Each structure stands twice: as structure tokens, then as C-alpha cells.
Amino acid sequence: MHTSVIDFDTCGQLIHASQDRLYRLAYCYVKNEHDALDIVGEATYKALVSLHTLQRADRFDAWMTSLVIHTALDWLRKNRRLVPTEHEVLDIIPAHEPDLTPEEQMDLYHLLDSLPTEERTYLILHYFEERSFPEMAEILSMPEAKLKSRFYRILHRLRAHLKEESL
Amino acid sequence: MKRQQPERYQDIPIPDALGDVIDRAAARAKHQRRRRPLVRTGICAAAALCVLTVTANSPLAAQAVHIPVLGTVVQMLHIGSGGVQTDGLAVHAAGEGSKADILFTETEGSADFAPSYTAKTYRAPNRVVLSLGGVRLADRQAVCDTLTQTEGVRDAYFAMVLDDSAMQLVIELEPGYTYEITERAEPAGLTFTFTKDDTQTDSAPVYYLRTEAMPYGESLGIAAERFWGQETTQVRTEEGNYIVTVGEYQSESEAQSALDALNAELGETGLTIASSLPDERPHDAE
Numbered sequence: 001m002h003t004s005v006i007d008f009d010t011c012g013q014l015i016h017a018s019q020d021r022l023y024r025l026a027y028c029y030v031k032n033e034h035d036a037l038d039i040v041g042e043a044t045y046k047a048l049v050s051l052h053t054l055q056r057a058d059r060f061d062a063w064m065t066s067l068v069i070h071t072a073l074d075w076l077r078k079n080r081r082l083v084p085t086e087h088e089v090l091d092i093i094p095a096h097e098p099d100l101t102p103e104e105q106m107d108l109y110h111l112l113d114s115l116p117t118e119e120r121t122y123l124i125l126h127y128f129e130e131r132s133f134p135e136m137a138e139i140l141s142m143p144e145a146k147l148k149s150r151f152y153r154i155l156h157r158l159r160a161h162l163k164e165e166s167l
Numbered sequence: 168m169k170r171q172q173p174e175r176y177q178d179i180p181i182p183d184a185l186g187d188v189i190d191r192a193a194a195r196a197k198h199q200r201r202r203r204p205l206v207r208t209g210i211c212a213a214a215a216l217c218v219l220t221v222t223a224n225s226p227l228a229a230q231a232v233h234i235p236v237l238g239t240v241v242q243m244l245h246i247g248s249g250g251v252q253t254d255g256l257a258v259h260a261a262g263e264g265s266k267a268d269i270l271f272t273e274t275e276g277s278a279d280f281a282p283s284y285t286a287k288t289y290r291a292p293n294r295v296v297l298s299l300g301g302v303r304l305a306d307r308q309a310v311c312d313t314l315t316q317t318e319g320v321r322d323a324y325f326a327m328v329l330d331d332s333a334m335q336l337v338i339e340l341e342p343g344y345t346y347e348i349t350e351r352a353e354p355a356g357l358t359f360t361f362t363k364d365d366t367q368t369d370s371a372p373v374y375y376l377r378t379e380a381m382p383y384g385e386s387l388g389i390a391a392e393r394f395w396g397q398e399t400t401q402v403r404t405e406e407g408n409y410i411v412t413v414g415e416y417q418s419e420s421e422a423q424s425a426l427d428a429l430n431a432e433l434g435e436t437g438l439t440i441a442s443s444l445p446d447e448r449p450h451d452a453e
Contacts, residue, residue, distance in 0.1 A: 048196030128176040
């Protein structure tokens with residue numbers, strides 16, 4: 001069996017240290033406390049039983065973030081019929097502010113639900129978690145150039161969508 | 168825009184239960200890690216005993232030296248489930264004679280343990296449906312080609328699954344053939360052994376519910392999802408299209424009752440009752 005670059009207890013401590021961030025990340029996908037907790041729990045379990053697959057200790061953050069994202073995406077696919085409607089999402093977030101410019105109206109919390117689930121990840125990581133492109137590329141295991149291309153394509157589409165709505 | 172979003176992100180309240188959820192998941196993982204070596208040790212001893220028995224009693228033992236060692240035997244089964252929770256494994260296949268190995272790799276090479284899986288047998292046609300979770304990549308054509316070249320396999324194809332972390336492999340058996348699965352660890356693999364079973368005499372027709380035939384594509388996956396949890400399978404027809412089937416029944420009246428119950432639960436499903444012999448493929452039109 002492969003040896004692990006960090007041990008079981010250290011992994012548990014690192015997950016606890018970043019638990020708030022992991023929870024908020026999961027919450028952005030499923031929009032409710034119960035399911036977000038389930039996702040963090042499941043991602044924790046996956047991390048601890050597959051600890052040997054982590055290649056470098058300094059990749060822990062990216063690896064764990066990726067596990068939460070994949071677990072959340074799997075949850076969404078398996079529970080498609082149960083995903084809340086747009087009107088039910090994130091009532092903790094202040095409502096849309098009508099005086100903002102079209103660019104400012106690009107309220108990502110609301111717009112996330114108009115995107116395919118996989119595409120939400122790019123915006124969550126960049127705008128909410130304030131991840132740099134190199135960090136995102138590491139988390140999503142893809143070349144940075146490809147990531148940027150997809151990211152800007154999503155933004156372009158969202159802007160076009162907003163313009164259409166404001167007409 | 169960029170400045171205000173993280174602040175709002177931080178407004179998402181953190182539930183008090185979060186720490187406990189992580190602790191419980193850690194306890195579950197610790198239990199799983201402790202259980203594995205015990206299972207492997209026990210199975211190792213059993214496997215060694217089996218090998219010795221074969222060596223002592225079978226003239227085929229000489230051929231066995233050419234068969235590569237494919238990891239520790241975890242369990243052998245015809246119908247059942249096993250594996251561990253994984254994410255992102257790739258699926259490959261290798262085969263020779265009447266054996267086919269389904270192999271699993273991760274970024275660094277072979278995975279240690281098979282992903283979570285279930286194997287179920289269905290008739291009309293006689294087939295095994297292998298469902299895999301926690302897998303994302305496969306050279307599907309190569310896997311199917313390997314399987315169809317294996318003795319005892321008539322056809323092999325992947326069902327359309329609308330979840331890119333799961334796959335469903337359908338292996339249609341030649342008439343009169345049966346199979347056994349050996350789950351292996353370190354490296355991870357599932358070995359299918361297909362054998363002719365002359366004792367099989369079941370020739371009674373099988374009744375089931377089915378959709379209209381359709382080409383392979385998203386519509387097929389959507390149709391299957393509609394009946395999720397109802398013993399649903401996807402079957403390739405004689406003409407090369409696909410149908411979704413629900414259930415297996417011994418009589419038309421049993422199938423009719425199941426159809427009535429399903430229509431009552433889901434609304435008009437559009438399913439019809441069909442019947443075929445155990446080894447017979449369905450046709451596009453009944």
C-alpha cells in the first residue's frame with residue numbers, strides 16, 4: 001500500500017482547521033445546511049480513507065477542496081429533482097439591489113443557479129474563495145490557459161444573459 | 168464586484184454541528200481503515216488454500232503459472248456488491264480466454280481497492296449489469312472490445328448514466344453461460360470468469376416493462392432516471408437501439424400489476440409489457 005504524506009490525525013486536524021471554508025464551499029452548491037453538512041462529512045470520509053492518494057503535503061488544501069467540489073457535484077447529480085428552485089435559494093443573502101449598474105447587478109449568488117453545476121465551480125472559487133488562477137488550475141487539475149479560457153467564456157455568457165434580461 | 172462577494176460569502180452562517188459531523192466522518196473512516204487489513208488477511212489465507220487445492224488436484228494447474236498475479240482476493244460473488252468509496256478512478260480492461268479483468272487506476276497508477284460496485288444478473292437477455300461508483304474515465308470502446316472478445320460474452324456496452332462519477336457496464340452472456348466475479352485489491356480489479364453451465368434449463372419466458380426503442384444518447388439516460396429505484400436497466404436491442412426495462416416477472420398478470428402500480432405512482436409512464444426468452448434480445452418493436 002502507498003504510504004501517506006500526512007498521517008490520519010494530521011489530516012483530521014487540517015480538515016477541522018479549514019472546516020468553515022469547506023462548509024461554505026459546499027453550501028454554495030446545495031443551498032441548505034443539512035445537505036452542506038452531509039457533503040463536508042462525506043468529503044472528510046473520502047479524504048481520510050484515500051489519504052494515500054495525496055502526493056504532497058503542500059497540495060492538501062487543493063486536494064481537499066477538490067474532494068468537496070466533486071462530492072457536491074455528485075450530490076447535485078443524484079438529487080437533481082430535489083434541488084431548490086431559484087426562489088428558495090440563499091434567503092440569508094440580501095435581495096437584489098435594483099440601483100446597481102448592470103455590471104454590479106451581476107450578483108453571483110443569484111446567477112450561480114443559472115449555470116450548469118460544473119461551471120459554478122469556476123465562479124465560486126474565483127469570486128467567493130478569492131482563488132488565483134494557478135490555485136484554481138491546481139484544484140481543478142487542468143492547465144491554467146484552459147481554465148482561463150473556460151472562466152472568461154462563462155463570464156461572457158453571463159454578461160450576455162444579463163444584458164438580455166435588462167432589455 | 169469582486170470585493171463585495173467574499174464578504175457576502177463570509178455571511179453564510181456556520182452550523183454548530185459542523186465539528187461533530189467531521190468527527191463522525193473521521194470515526195467512520197478510522198473504522199473502515201481498521202477493517203480492511205483483517206478482511207485481507209482472512210481472504211489471503213483462504214485464497215492460498217484454494218490455490219494449493221487447485222495445484223494438487225487439477226491438471227490445469229500447469230497453465231496457472233502463466234496467469235499474472237492480480238492482487239489479493241477480497242471476495243468472490245455472482246450477485247452482490249463491494250468496493251470502497253473512491254473518486255475519479257479510471258476503468259480499463261484486459262482479457263484472455265474466458266477471463267476478463269476490469270482494472271482501476273488513479274493518477275499515480277493502479278488503485279489499491281476497487282470502487283464501490285454492484286453486480287446484478289438479469290434475463291432476456293441473460294446479462295450482468297456492473298454498476299460502478301466513483302469512476303470518471305474509461306476508454307469505453309476498448310473495455311467493450313476486450314469483453315466481447317472474451318469467451319462466453321456475446322455483447323458488452325455501457326449504459327447511458329447521467330452522472331459523470333458513475334458508470335454501468337452491461338455484459339451480455341452467450342446462451343448457457345454463467346459468470347463469477349473475483350474482487351481483488353492491491354492492485355484493484357474485478358475478474359470476470361465466464362463458464363458454460365449445462366445445468367441451466369430455464370426456458371420459460373421472462374416478462375418485463377419496457378420503453379420504446381431509442382438511439383444511445385441523453386434521452387436514454389433521462390428515461391432510465393425516471394424509473395430510478397425500480398430495478399431499471401438499459402438493454403441494447405437486436406437492431407442496435409436501446410430500451411429501458413423495469414423489473415422481471417414470471418407472468419403477464421404480474422407484469423400488469425407492476426405496470427398499474429407504476430402508472431399510479433408516476434402518472435402515465437408509456438411503458439408496455441414485453442416478454443422474451445431468457446437468452447433472447449428484445450427488438451425495437453414488440
